[in-house]
Amino acid sequence: MVYLDRRMMRLLLAPDAAASRVQRLEESRSLTLYAATATLQRIERNLHDGTQAQLVALAMRLGQAKEKLDHLGVVPGSDTALETVRHLVDEAHRGTKEAIADLRDLARGIHPPALDTCLANALWTLAARSPVPTEVTVSVPSRPTQTPAIEAICYFCAAELLATSTSTPRRRTPRLPVPSTAPGSGSWSGTTAEAVQRRTPASAPPRAAWPAWQTGCVPSMAA
Amino acid sequence: MAEHETLRVVIAEDFAILRDGLVQLLADRGFAVLQSIADPVSLERTVAADHPDVAVVDIRMPPTFTDEGLRTAIGLRHDYPDVRILVFSQYIETYAAELLAGAAAGIGYLLKDRVADVGDFVEAPVRVASGGTALDPEVVIQLMGASRRTDAVVGLSNREREVLAHMAEGRTNSAIAASLVISEGAVEKHVANIFAKLDLPSTPTDHRRVLAVLRYLEG
Numbered sequence: 001m002v003y004l005d006r007r008m009m010r011l012l013l014a015p016d017a018a019a020s021r022v023q024r025l026e027e028s029r030s031l032t033l034y035a036a037t038a039t040l041q042r043i044e045r046n047l048h049d050g051t052q053a054q055l056v057a058l059a060m061r062l063g064q065a066k067e068k069l070d071h072l073g074v075v076p077g078s079d080t081a082l083e084t085v086r087h088l089v090d091e092a093h094r095g096t097k098e099a100i101a102d103l104r105d106l107a108r109g110i111h112p113p114a115l116d117t118c119l120a121n122a123l124w125t126l127a128a129r130s131p132v133p134t135e136v137t138v139s140v141p142s143r144p145t146q147t148p149a150i151e152a153i154c155y156f157c158a159a160e161l162l163a164t165s166t167s168t169p170r171r172r173t174p175r176l177p178v179p180s181t182a183p184g185s186g187s188w189s190g191t192t193a194e195a196v197q198r199r200t201p202a203s204a205p206p207r208a209a210w211p212a213w214q215t216g217c218v219p220s221m222a223a
Numbered sequence: 224m225a226e227h228e229t230l231r232v233v234i235a236e237d238f239a240i241l242r243d244g245l246v247q248l249l250a251d252r253g254f255a256v257l258q259s260i261a262d263p264v265s266l267e268r269t270v271a272a273d274h275p276d277v278a279v280v281d282i283r284m285p286p287t288f289t290d291e292g293l294r295t296a297i298g299l300r301h302d303y304p305d306v307r308i309l310v311f312s313q314y315i316e317t318y319a320a321e322l323l324a325g326a327a328a329g330i331g332y333l334l335k336d337r338v339a340d341v342g343d344f345v346e347a348p349v350r351v352a353s354g355g356t357a358l359d360p361e362v363v364i365q366l367m368g369a370s371r372r373t374d375a376v377v378g379l380s381n382r383e384r385e386v387l388a389h390m391a392e393g394r395t396n397s398a399i400a401a402s403l404v405i406s407e408g409a410v411e412k413h414v415a416n417i418f419a420k421l422d423l424p425s426t427p428t429d430h431r432r433v434l435a436v437l438r439y440l441e442g
Contacts (some may be wrong), residue, residue, distance in 0.1 A: 059339035
């Protein structure tokens with residue numbers, strides 16, 4: 001009797017082949033999403049700690065060279081060799097500054113660094129940089145610390161919507177409400193988190209290692 | 224170039240080449256560079272021990288490279304109000320700008336790019352040390368863009384807003400006049416109007432400039 005009961009339960013309640021397949025697909029999709037987000041974050045960080053910092057140091061050196069040349073006090077036109085050097089240094093200085101600005105825009109497009117502090121901070125900067133006045137309302141009481149990809153998805157969706165609304169003239173102020181109970185938010189701590197825990201080696205914890213103060217937003221801004 | 228020799232500075236920047244460059248630049252300009260450090264914990268220890276006039280702080284530092292420098296700077300402002308803070312970063316973030324602007328006078332927030340224009344950059348610690356502001360033009364643009372401005376600021380004319388934005392960067396009347404291509408007398412008139420419209424008490428002019436900027440930034 002018990003045996004029959006068990007058979008019946010398994011037959012009626014256990015996930016069928018299709019449901020299992022959907023679950024497997026959801027898991028693998030979550031893994032891909034996490035890996036992509038982590039890669040983008042790593043690229044931005046490498047740019048910041050490497051190329052961007054080197055360019056800033058280079059621009060500073062060129063700025064110093066430019067000043068030293070200016071302080072030589074030679075009358076323009078009296079020494080053509082010095083004038084040429086001055087011109088070259090000027091161009092290199094300007095070019096380096098432009099490269100820094102370009103690289104910053106590129107890096108921000110890859111992974112906005114404010115996202116590392118929290119979604120709201122990133123959205124406030126996005127709205128402040130928007131050419132049209134934008135209202136931002138964020139009510140996310142705690143960060144989805146184990147699924148950072150969802151924050152990047154929210155951010156880039158908002159950025160895209162804002163860009164579209166900026167290019168289409170409207171009379172109303174664009175609004176960016178981000179509720180904490182968006183559809184699908186129930187899965188924030190679900191399959192992705194489990195998949196990540198399986199995938200990530202213990203020696204390199206993912207963003208779940210955020211310090212406590214980063215799991216909420218800056219109090220003065222939450223007001 | 225020893226006009227800033229009395230200014231005692233510490234530098235917190237984790238990228239060694241830039242840190243060494245800054246030390247050399249500021250020492251060359253007559254600043255007394257007490258320490259250069261690469262992490263927030265050492266910064267706190269150094270400020271506690273040496274009480275510098277100005278701390279130049281990078282926002283992204285170890286261990287998580289997010290905004291440790293900013294957090295430490297805000298903590299230092301609270302614990303050591305006489306130590307002025309000049310924060311610099313690869314990016315200008317609105318929340319950081321608002322946090323710093325709300326902290327009171329003697330604050331600076333610059334893009335790292337600004338070290339390229341060395342003459343302007345070395346003026347920033349001097350302005351901050353004297354209780355003024357040194358806000359990046361990008362900071363001012365973002366704070367203007369952050370749609371939290373109140374009616375007090377809305378009452379300003381476009382030209383007055385421009386003048387106020389330059390004041391936020393920490394510029395003098397003559398520098399503002401040169402930048403906007405108007406006479407210094409015209410700038411003075413705009414500044415007087417700004418003070419009147421923002422209903423600022425009559426105190427020494429420099430102090431009122433800072434108050435005007437703060438009222439503006441606080442929205």
